[in-house]
Amino acid sequence: MSEDRIPYEEMQERLDRAEATLSALRRGEVDLVIGNTEPLVVRFKTLVEEKERLLFETEQLAKEWQTTFDSVKDTIWLLDTHQRVLRSNKSVEQVFHCSIEDVLGRPCWEIVHGTDEPIPDCPIMRMQESMQRETLEMQIDERWFEIMVDPILDTDNQYTGAVHIISDITDRKLAERERERLAAQVREQARELEQIMETVPMGVLLLDAGRRVLQANPVAVKDLAALAGARMGDTLTHLGGHPLADLLALPSKKGLWHEVKASNGQIFEIIARPMEDGQQSENYVLVVNDVTQEREIRTQLQQQERLAAVGQLAAGIAHDFNNIMASIVLYAQMLAQSQDLSKSHREKIEVINQQAWHASRLIEQILDFSRRGVLEPQSLDLLPLLKEQVKLLARTLPEHITIELIYAQDGYTVFADPTRIQQMLTNLAVNARDAMPDGGRLRIELEQVIIEQGQLPRLPEMADGEWVRLAVSDTGMGIVPDVLPYIFEPFFTTKGPGQGSGLGLAQVHGIVGQHGGHISVETEAGEGATFSIYLPLLKGISTEKARLEASGIPQGQGELLLVVEDEATLRAALAAGLEKLNYRVLEAANGEQALAVMAERGGKIALVLSDVIMPVMGGMALLHAMREKGWEMPVVLLTGHPMGKELDDLRQRGLVTWLTKPYRIENLAQMIYDALHA
Amino acid sequence: MKSKSGSLEPHNPAEETPFYRLRLFVAGNEPNSVKARAVLSRLREKYLQDRCEILVVDVFENFQAAIDYQVVAVPALIVDYPLPQKTIVGSLSDEEKLLAGLGITRKEDLL
Numbered sequence: 086m087s088e089d090r091i092p093y094e095e096m097q098e099r100l101d102r103a104e105a106t107l108s109a110l111r112r113g114e115v116d117l118v119i120g121n122t123e124p125l126v127v128r129f130k131t132l133v134e135e136k137e138r139l140l141f142e143t144e145q146l147a148k149e150w151q152t153t154f155d156s157v158k159d160t161i162w163l164l165d166t167h168q169r170v171l172r173s174n175k176s177v178e179q180v181f182h183c184s185i186e187d188v189l190g191r192p193c194w195e196i197v198h199g200t201d202e203p204i205p206d207c208p209i210m211r212m213q214e215s216m217q218r219e220t221l222e223m224q225i226d227e228r229w230f231e232i233m234v235d236p237i238l239d240t241d242n243q244y245t246g247a248v249h250i251i252s253d254i255t256d257r258k259l260a261e262r263e264r265e266r267l268a269a270q271v272r273e274q275a276r277e278l279e280q281i282m283e284t285v286p287m288g289v290l291l292l293d294a295g296r297r298v299l300q301a302n303p304v305a306v307k308d309l310a311a312l313a314g315a316r317m318g319d320t321l322t323h324l325g326g327h328p329l330a331d332l333l334a335l336p337s338k339k340g341l342w343h344e345v346k347a348s349n350g351q352i353f354e355i356i357a358r359p360m361e362d363g364q365q366s367e368n369y370v371l372v373v374n375d376v377t378q379e380r381e382i383r384t385q386l387q388q389q390e391r392l393a394a395v396g397q398l399a400a401g402i403a404h405d406f407n408n409i410m411a412s413i414v415l416y417a418q419m420l421a422q423s424q425d426l427s428k429s430h431r432e433k434i435e436v437i438n439q440q441a442w443h444a445s446r447l448i449e450q451i452l453d454f455s456r457r458g459v460l461e462p463q464s465l466d467l468l469p470l471l472k473e474q475v476k477l478l479a480r481t482l483p484e485h486i487t488i489e490l491i492y493a494q495d496g497y498t499v500f501a502d503p504t505r506i507q508q509m510l511t512n513l514a515v516n517a518r519d520a521m522p523d524g525g526r527l528r529i530e531l532e533q534v535i536i537e538q539g540q541l542p543r544l545p546e547m548a549d550g551e552w553v554r555l556a557v558s559d560t561g562m563g564i565v566p567d568v569l570p571y572i573f574e575p576f577f578t579t580k581g582p583g584q585g586s587g588l589g590l591a592q593v594h595g596i597v598g599q600h601g602g603h604i605s606v607e608t609e610a611g612e613g614a615t616f617s618i619y620l621p622l623l624k625g626i627s628t629e630k631a632r633l634e635a636s637g638i639p640q641g642q643g644e645l646l647l648v649v650e651d652e653a654t655l656r657a658a659l660a661a662g663l664e665k666l667n668y669r670v671l672e673a674a675n676g677e678q679a680l681a682v683m684a685e686r687g688g689k690i691a692l693v694l695s696d697v698i699m700p701v702m703g704g705m706a707l708l709h710a711m712r713e714k715g716w717e718m719p720v721v722l723l724t725g726h727p728m729g730k731e732l733d734d735l736r737q738r739g740l741v742t743w744l745t746k747p748y749r750i751e752n753l754a755q756m757i758y759d760a761l762h763a
Numbered sequence: 764m765k766s767k768s769g770s771l772e773p774h775n776p777a778e779e780t781p782f783y784r785l786r787l788f789v790a791g792n793e794p795n796s797v798k799a800r801a802v803l804s805r806l807r808e809k810y811l812q813d814r815c816e817i818l819v820v821d822v823f824e825n826f827q828a829a830i831d832y833q834v835v836a837v838p839a840l841i842v843d844y845p846l847p848q849k850t851i852v853g854s855l856s857d858e859e860k861l862l863a864g865l866g867i868t869r870k871e872d873l874l
Contacts, residue, residue: 102850106836109853115836116793119822119829137794 160251163237166244168192168209180225180251193249197225197232208234209247216244222254229258287374291360294367296321296329308373311347325353333357333369342374351377382545384570385605389546392573392594399575400455403448410448414441450588453505454575454595460502462600464623467497467506467553469661471529474510476657478527482514485524492531497553499620505596512589513557513616519580520561520614530556533622544603544619551622558615564608572606593618638751639758641668644691646757648672649679649707650723651699659694662750668757676702680710688716692761697724697743708741719760723748782814783865784844790837791823795854799838802855810867 109115113136154161155175163172169192173185181188181196188196194203203210208219212234221232233250282289288305290298297320301309309315312324321329325345332343332355342354354376360368417437420426426434452458475490482488510529517527536542536549564572571577573594578587597604597618608614646668650656653674660670671690673679676699683690693711697704704722711720722743744756787803789796800819807815822829822837832841834850842849842864851864862868 102835102852105850106852109836112853112856114795114798114853114856115838116790116795117822117837119826119835119837 158253162188162193162249162251164193164209164234164247164249166246168194168203168247170196170249171246176251180230180253197223197251208232209249212236212247213244222258228253228255230254287372290371290373292321292369292371299368304375305371305373308353308375311349311351312345312353312373324355332371351375352380353377378541385545388570388573392591395574396455396595399451400457403451403455403457406444407448410441410445414438414445417441447586447588450586450592451575452595453508453599454588454591456595456599458505458595458599460505460599462500462502465499465501465503465506467499467501467531467555467620468492469665470503470506471510471531471555472664473657473661474507475529476660477654478514480653482518482527483524486518486521486527487525488527488529490529490531493533495531495533496622496624497531497533498623499553499600500623501600501620505600509593509596509618510557512593516589517557517559517561517614519585520559520563525560525613526558528556528558530554530558532556534619543617544605547603547619551624552619553622555618555620556615557618558613560613563610563612564606564614565610569606569608573604638666638754640754641666641757641761643667643669644761645669645671645686645689647679647682647690647693647695649674649676649693649695649699649704651675651696662753663694663757666750666754666757675699676704676707676710679707680714683711683714683716688714688718690716690718692718692757693720694757695720695722697722719763721753721756721760782845783811783842784816784818786818786820786832786841786843788820788822788829788832788834788837788839788841791821793837796838798854798856799840802861803840806855806861806865810862810865 106115110118157174158176158179160176160180161174162170162177165171169190170188173188175185177183177185177188192203193209194200194207198204206221208221212219213236216236216238218233218235220234223230223232231252231254233252235248235250236244237246237248239245282302285302286304288302288308290301290305290309293299298309298315298317301317306317309317309319313319313321315321323329324332325347327343327345332345334357335341342356345353345355347353352375354374356372358370358372360370417434421431421434421438449458471490471492475488479488514527521527532554534543534552534554536547536552538549540549542549568579573590574587575591576587577591578585593616594604597620600620602618602620604619605617606614607617641663646663648656648659648663648670650659650672651674656672656674660672663670671682671686673682676695679693679695680702683693693707695704695707702710704724708720708722711718720741722741724743742756742760744753785803787799789800803817803819807817820828822834829837834841836852838852838854840851840855840861842851845866849864851861855861
């Protein structure tokens with residue numbers, strides 16, 4: 086071994102060689118190393134292989150990834166922080182019809198939306214806020230896409246870019262829409278079904294095997310309460326006293342429906358059907374129909390038809406009788422003209438005349454019933470007419486019958502013949518009187534009744550609209566149910582022989598019908614009866630009072646007047662007319678009564694309106710008596726002829742004035758007004 | 764340590780005028796050795812043709828030669844001639860370096 090120092094060149098060369106060796110080692114280009122002193126071999130095979138394998142695998146992996154990346158149908162982009170596309174898969178070719186190279190480096194909004202800047206609802210903007218996945222649905226070329234963006238964060242959680250995935254969701258969208266459409270359809274159908282169930286005018290309910298009420302529509306809920314006092318969820322055993330099992334079977338007798346009466350008197354028809362849902366089912370559907378009203382309507386209609394038929398028959402007979410009566414009267418009158426008749430013959434002819442007149446009256450009633458009477462209808466406010474009628478009745482009915490008139494501040498104008506309406510009221514009042522031999526209360530009622538469209542009318546065939554109801558009630562014996570269907574028939578009477586013609590109610594029925602009205606009766610044995618007459622309300626026509634106001638006729642201020650007149654009807658009419666003119670009215674039948682009334686009031690009466698010729702004490706005598714007592718209130722005399730000189734001076738002093746008959750209400754009103762304000 | 768630099772070659776071929784005398788130390792069929800042999804054979808084909816003498820020494824068979832030539836890492840190519848003697852360690856993958864070491868102007872890729 087040489088101990089000499091190694092020459093510089095050789096050292097350099099050795100260094101070079103060592104460095105080259107190290108470098109080759111680093112590059113992995115060395116298979117084995119040979120030891121300097123010993124023949125030591127270090128094999129590098131595994132290292133090299135590992136490196137190559139890693140390289141291969143990395144390439145393979147990269148290839149696999151690329152293939153995978155490209156086979157995804159969704160367009161996947163890697164975006165940088167400025168939303169520029171760094172990488173893209175091949176799907177971009179299908180979706181955007183361009184190559185991968187075309188999109189690289191371009192901002193996503195340019196490619197997706199074709200805009201110069203991000204759209205307002207850009208999911209990437211949202212994602213940069215939320216730092217989590219954001220999505221956006223949009224349409225490209227009539228197809229639907231969902232854009233999903235996920236942030237890419239580095240190890241320090243810094244945002245470095247985004248993964249941007251565009252998925253075609255057209256199929257999903259279409260399926261969704263179809264599903265929504267179907268769901269809406271189902272909902273709509275369910276809603277319709279529910280509406281049908283709520284609208285159907287019958288009770289429909291569903292029973293399970295245990296006869297428990299599973300479902301019931303609103304009508305059925307009411308029906309159940311009436312029939313069994315039951316509610317939804319209750320178990321049924323009986324309906325209206327019938328065992329449920331009987332009702333579920335078909336009825337043995339007539340028809341398919343069971344008839345069941347509830348304890349409150351309502352009548353129901355019930356039909357049951359087992360539910361058919363493909364298999365044997367223990368569930369039943371019950372249909373419950375409340376026929377109470379229908380039955381009533383049918384009965385009333387039958388009654389009306391019968392009355393119409395009888396009416397037609399009666400009219401024919403009445404017409405013939407009228408001709409016969411005309412002949413009888415004519416010949417009786419001719420006979421009466423004869424000079425050579427004895428007194429007894431003359432008396433007999435008078436009887437014939439009277440009886441003929443009586444027969445004519447009956448015929449008139451029959452004609453009214455059969456609606457063949459001659460009507461003179463006019464616009465008529467029923468209230469004043471009834472007030473008059475009530476006053477009249479108060480005088481004519483026995484004392485133990487009290488009369489009351491009930492009305493509201495409403496319009497009661499109808500198109501009617503006043504004499505027929507009076508006739509009608511008289512007939513009803515007479516019946517009421519006869520029903521109360523021991524006294525009672527006669528009540529006359531006026532009200533407006535409005536029947537809305539679609540609302541069930543109070544009576545069959547009654548149209549919707551506005552009606553005036555005129556009701557006459559008594560507190561008498563009532564009408565027994567057996568008799569009730571026949572009361573409007575002519576010649577039907579419950580009164581003793583000779584006490585009634587059996588034409589009163591028939592005439593009322595005819596008159597009401599001829600006026601386009603309807604009539605009904607409510608009664609119970611021992612509880613009295615109420616006859617309700619409905620006449621169409623005349624709308625747009627003001628009441629008489631309103632008409633008077635509008636016509637400029639001077640009105641009173643509620644001053645107290647005294648009307649003195651012996652003729653009751655005339656007095657009542659005068660009083661009614663003055664009340665309409667807003668005066669308060671006292672009445673007296675003659676001068677004596679008038680003085681008594683004035684004395685009662687201490688002479689505090691604003692004006693006296695008096696007839697001139699009256700029994701007991703006439704108008705002139707009254708005037709003098711008043712002046713003697715120092716009562717100086719103005720007096721208006723009603724006279725058949727102009728007054729003579731005797732009153733001229735009084736008249737000139739404005740204390741007395743007169744009006745000749747027949748007078749017009751306007752003139753009377755003016756005269757009273759002038760006298761009060763002289 | 765014996766300095767063998769410039770010492771006699773054990774196998775002195777008859778021809779004294781080969782342009783190149785190359786000695787490649789390999790280790791059997793280890794990958795770098797295979798690669799180095801392939802590179803060398805292509806080098807001869809492209810540049811040297813018959814103007815060279817190439818001796819391949821498998822150190823698994825002739826270990827002593829490696830020690831004699833002070834070869835530390837295999838594969839290694841020793842350029843005996845032209846002088847000065849040079850050693851290129853590795854699989855000869857760096858073409859530039861190889862050609863530079865041999866003083867050959869690059870024509871085309873060997874690899």
